[in-house]
Structure formats: structure tokens, C-alpha cells
Amino acid sequence: MSPADLTTDVFADETRRVAALHALALLDSEPEREFDALVALAAEMLDCPTALLTLVDSERLWIKAAAGGERGEISRDIGMCAYTIQNEDPLVIEDLGDDVRFALNPLVMPSDGARFYAGAPIHAIDSGGERHAIGSICVIDSVPRSLNDAGRRALMHLATLAETTIAARAAAHQAIAIATTADRQAAALARQDRIFRQAERMAAIGSWRVALDDEQVEWSDGVYRIYGLPVGDMPEMPVAMGFYPPHARKELAGKLDRAITTGEPFDVEVDFTTVQGEARRVRVLGERETVDGTPVGLVGVFQDVTERHALETTLRRSADTDSLTGIANRAAFDRALEAAMARSHANDTPLLLALVDLDGFKAINDTLGHTAGDDVLRGVGRVLQAPWLKNSFAARLGGDEFGLIIEDPEMIAVAEQVCVRLQDALRFPIALNGLAMVSAGTVGLAALEPDCHSIRDFVHRADTILYQAKRTRVGERRRSDNRNAA
Structure with missing residues (x-):
């Protein structure tokens, strides 16, 4: 060439x-x-x-x-x-x-x-x-x-x-355009109908209409397909709404009522269950239809977005999770702590923050290797998710530092016992290639004070307590070593 x-x-x-x-x-x-x-x-x-x-x-x-x-x-x-x-x-x-x-x-x-x-x-x-x-x-x-x-x-x-989002957007726009102009193009109706059905299948989408006078429902084939119903087996409006779980049904009903009352269009994603009992995620778009200025119905688009929603959820979970330990990372911890502090101040409920720092972690890495060090970090992750901690929010903050957000009132009432039990649980043996050591951790436990409103101040308070405890433990070990030597 x-x-x-x-x-x-x-x-x-x-x-x-x-x-x-x-x-x-x-x-x-x-x-x-x-x-x-x-x-x-x-x-x-x-x-x-x-x-x-x-x-x-x-x-x-x-x-x-x-x-x-x-x-x-x-x-x-x-x-x-x-x-x-x-x-x-x-x-x-x-x-x-x-x-x-x-x-x-x-x-x-x-x-x-x-x-x-x-x-x-x-x-x-x-x-x-x-x-x-x-x-x-x-x-x-x-x-x-x-x-x-x-x-x-x-x-x-x-x-x-x-x-995927761009393709779905293009298909949805195409489907809406076809649905809007179909009645004006009678000569090309058959051809446009085929294109519309192809677009519905490609984008897992369908169109719908509800008449305001008698709540008569009209669906395109795509909606039947998402519901898992045979084409033509049209349920009444209350039955159609029954396929949404209660929380989703309430949200969608509110959007429908608002569109009827104010003419405000809506675009919402909610949970949905098919006729076969399969849990799905759907996107519902709708707007009010008027004739000579009088509202006569609601029209819109219905789309199965389960795969996209699952991918988003997986990516977001990955973004919030520490890959080594499987618990939350620092970014997720900061958001959780901010929300917990807001709840505590709003409801006047107690809140504890525990910071954990591993003792002698560098020695384990240097002696047994990073594989053993990783095993220690994973072990700490399991400790912080133990059932007795009652779903307290655990996170790896970086390196060998961990955090635990405690909101359970019964645990907070015995905070010192929690601290002691947690430090005991963090002490476990680790062995590799015939060598054995003991992993341990120090805990700094701080309660949220009424005048503390920033994550930084709360973490600083817990950090101060942690290193006071760490210095105390080091001093106790030295005194014990001196007695043993004597």
C-alpha cells in the first residue's frame, strides 16, 4: 500500500x-x-x-x-x-x-x-x-x-x-423516539415496529402507559419480557405494583403521584421481583401525558439494569474494601465514622472508637517474612469481625493500623472489658518454616465527647490514648524482663 x-x-x-x-x-x-x-x-x-x-x-x-x-x-x-x-x-x-x-x-x-x-x-x-x-x-x-x-x-x-451506559442510553433514546413518532408514521409502522422490538431486546427495555381515568395499563413486549409474563397477559395496576418489594413500591408510588400532581418527570432505579421470583434491578422513567392541556396518563420506559447495577456494586465494594484483609479500607472508614458521629450527636447516643496498632509487627516481617506478616494482618481482620463485637465497623487504616467503630450500647457500657478482651484476641501465634512468634496488638479506646465534631479530633483522641497504652505496655515488658533477669 x-x-x-x-x-x-x-x-x-x-x-x-x-x-x-x-x-x-x-x-x-x-x-x-x-x-x-x-x-x-x-x-x-x-x-x-x-x-x-x-x-x-x-x-x-x-x-x-x-x-x-x-x-x-x-x-x-x-x-x-x-x-x-x-x-x-x-x-x-x-x-x-x-x-x-x-x-x-x-x-x-x-x-x-x-x-x-x-x-x-x-x-x-x-x-x-x-x-x-x-x-x-x-x-x-x-x-x-x-x-x-x-x-x-x-x-x-x-x-x-x-x-454499556452509552449503548443503553442510545438504545433508550431510540426506543423513546420510535414510541413518540410511531402514530405519525403509519406508512412505516411495520418497519419501525421491528426496529423498536430490536432496540428493546438489545437494551432490555420496554415502554409503558397508564391511563389516569381507569388505571388501564399498556405495555410493549419488552416490559412483559422483564416481568417474565407472556405477551398479552396484562395485570391490573395494583397487581403490577405488587412485583416491587415494599420499600421500592413506596418510592415508585410516590414518584407516580408526584408526576400526576405536578407534571414533574421521574427517573428512578428500584428493586424488582419477576413472576418467577428472580430478584432484579430496574430503571423506571416516566412523565405525564396531556391532551389539550388536560392530564390523561403517564408514559415512560422500563429497563432491566441488573447487570450494570451488579457491576457498579462490585466496583464500589472493591473501592471500599482492603484487598488483603477483606475488611473496609481507610476511605470507607472515614465515611462510616462521620456518619456514626452524626448519629451520635443527633440522637444523644454514645459512640466508641478503637484504634489498634500491632506490637512487634516489623519483627515478624523481618524474622518470618512478609507472607507471615500478611497472615497476621488477615488474622487481625478476622478478630475485628468476630460475632461478639456485634457488627462493629472494622477497617484497616494502613500498614499495621486498624480501626473499630462501636455503637452497641451494651458493649459501650463495659468499654474496659471490651478493650481487654480485644487485646487478648489480638494475641495469637504465627509460625512459618519451623519458626514461631506471637502477634499482639495495643488498643486505644476513646468515647465521643459532645464538643467533638470532626473526624480528625476524634481519631487524634483515640490515637493519643493508644500510644499512652503502648508506652505503658512497653514499660511493663521492660520491668518484667528486669525481674526475670534478676
Whole structure:
């Protein structure tokens, strides 16, 4: 192939790619909660201050969603995401200042500019079935850093979730457009009906209508499919609502009543149970239908989002969990402690915070190796989840430091006994390759005072008590050693 032919092919590919992007009607669009939630999850999972979902147009990068940054556009020439879409794998630049492509980039040059970038390409399928990279989901930090394999996999999972969300959005828009215009296009009704049914199957979606005068329900085939009912076996409105568990039924009924009364559209995700008893997650969109200014019904879209919801839940759980011990990590602990403090102050109920620091953990690592050290950390995680702690919130705060949030009144009433029992439980043997040592931990237990309103102050108080206890234990061991020596 000649250079001229190659240039022509590249130009044609870019033209098709940009056309596929424009067909999605995502550029210059309003914020959407799914994409905002996605970048917030990316920033949280990868512990970066900034996360973006970008769309790469012919001359610009449009920032569709941003966590820790601003939506809008920048020139394609200076955007790192323009390079990301050229690859299938994530693009990771540990130090932008050392990369010749970006060292003089205006986004990098300021002292507080970008220094770390990691992005994964996002793809969309055009009308001809061809797959194109239309943008990226990326995280940015102002300091150089690295990204391990787990982080790269998480970034790819997030990109897959973005692609699924974009595809579902496109299918939903297509289904709504078809449903709205079907009665105006009688000549093309059969063709449009086939397209509509295909869109329903592809996106696990259906349309519905409820008449306000007699509550008569109308469903498309897709709704029957989600319910697990034969097409045509139409239940009455109270029966249809019975497939939602009580909490979801109450929430959805409130949205329906508000739409009827005020005309306010709604978009809600709730739990749902099929005719076969299978638990699912569904998204329900609806708005009031009027004729000559008079409300006559509610119309909307019904979608099975179980797989997407499960993936989001898995990713969020991963973001909140310490991978080694299986208990919560520092970010989840901070949120849980803030919520517990708010409940304590609001309800005038007691609250205890226990901080745990392992004694001699470095010696175990140095003597028995890091495998044994990891076993110790996992053992502490199991101790902090013991049934006698009555579902107290346990977290690994970093290294060999742990935290425990105690709200149970009976446990708080015997706080000293809890402290002693916890320290006893933290003392257990560890052995490897014929060598044995004993793991132990010191506990600092602090009660929330009425004038304490910040996590920092509460943790500082518990930390102070912890190290007072640690110094006391060290002193006791020294005195015991002296007596034994004598």
C-alpha cells in the first residue's frame, strides 16, 4: 500500500469515528447522573483527585463528566485522551513531565499542573456495526505516581461500564423516539415496529402507559419480557405494583403521584421481583401525558439494569474494601465514622472508637517474612469481625493500623472489658518454616465527647490514648524482663 493510500484510509477511519461520536448526541449535552457517578467512582477507586469522561471530537476534547475538575472543552492538540483512543489497552503516563509528548504541554507546565495520567479508551458501535474509539475515562493527579495491574483492570472495567451506559442510553433514546413518532408514521409502522422490538431486546427495555381515568395499563413486549409474563397477559395496576418489594413500591408510588400532581418527570432505579421470583434491578422513567392541556396518563420506559447495577456494586465494594484483609479500607472508614458521629450527636447516643496498632509487627516481617506478616494482618481482620463485637465497623487504616467503630450500647457500657478482651484476641501465634512468634496488638479506646465534631479530633483522641497504652505496655515488658533477669 502506498503512503497516499494509507493516508486516505486513516482519514476515512477518522471520518467514520467522528460520525459515530456525533450520532450519539453526547457532545455539548447536559450533565447526566450515570456519567457523573462513573467518574466519581473512578476517582475513588484509583485514589486520584481528578477523573474525567472525555469525548474526542475532530478538533477538541469535550469533557462530558468530571470529578474534581470542570466540564467543557479543550483543544484536542493538548489533551492526553487523544493518544488514549489510539490503543486498546490503558495509556498510563507515570510522570507527564518526563514524557516528550507532554513536557511542554500547558496542562503540565504549571507547578500545580498535571503530572500523572491514566486513561482507557471508550468505544461505540456505529450504524454499520463497526466499533470506534470515541473517548476515554481517565484519572489525573498533580504528582507523579504508578498504576498497578489491579488499577489497570479497574480502569478497563470502568471503560466497559461507560460503553454499556452509552449503548443503553442510545438504545433508550431510540426506543423513546420510535414510541413518540410511531402514530405519525403509519406508512412505516411495520418497519419501525421491528426496529423498536430490536432496540428493546438489545437494551432490555420496554415502554409503558397508564391511563389516569381507569388505571388501564399498556405495555410493549419488552416490559412483559422483564416481568417474565407472556405477551398479552396484562395485570391490573395494583397487581403490577405488587412485583416491587415494599420499600421500592413506596418510592415508585410516590414518584407516580408526584408526576400526576405536578407534571414533574421521574427517573428512578428500584428493586424488582419477576413472576418467577428472580430478584432484579430496574430503571423506571416516566412523565405525564396531556391532551389539550388536560392530564390523561403517564408514559415512560422500563429497563432491566441488573447487570450494570451488579457491576457498579462490585466496583464500589472493591473501592471500599482492603484487598488483603477483606475488611473496609481507610476511605470507607472515614465515611462510616462521620456518619456514626452524626448519629451520635443527633440522637444523644454514645459512640466508641478503637484504634489498634500491632506490637512487634516489623519483627515478624523481618524474622518470618512478609507472607507471615500478611497472615497476621488477615488474622487481625478476622478478630475485628468476630460475632461478639456485634457488627462493629472494622477497617484497616494502613500498614499495621486498624480501626473499630462501636455503637452497641451494651458493649459501650463495659468499654474496659471490651478493650481487654480485644487485646487478648489480638494475641495469637504465627509460625512459618519451623519458626514461631506471637502477634499482639495495643488498643486505644476513646468515647465521643459532645464538643467533638470532626473526624480528625476524634481519631487524634483515640490515637493519643493508644500510644499512652503502648508506652505503658512497653514499660511493663521492660520491668518484667528486669525481674526475670534478676
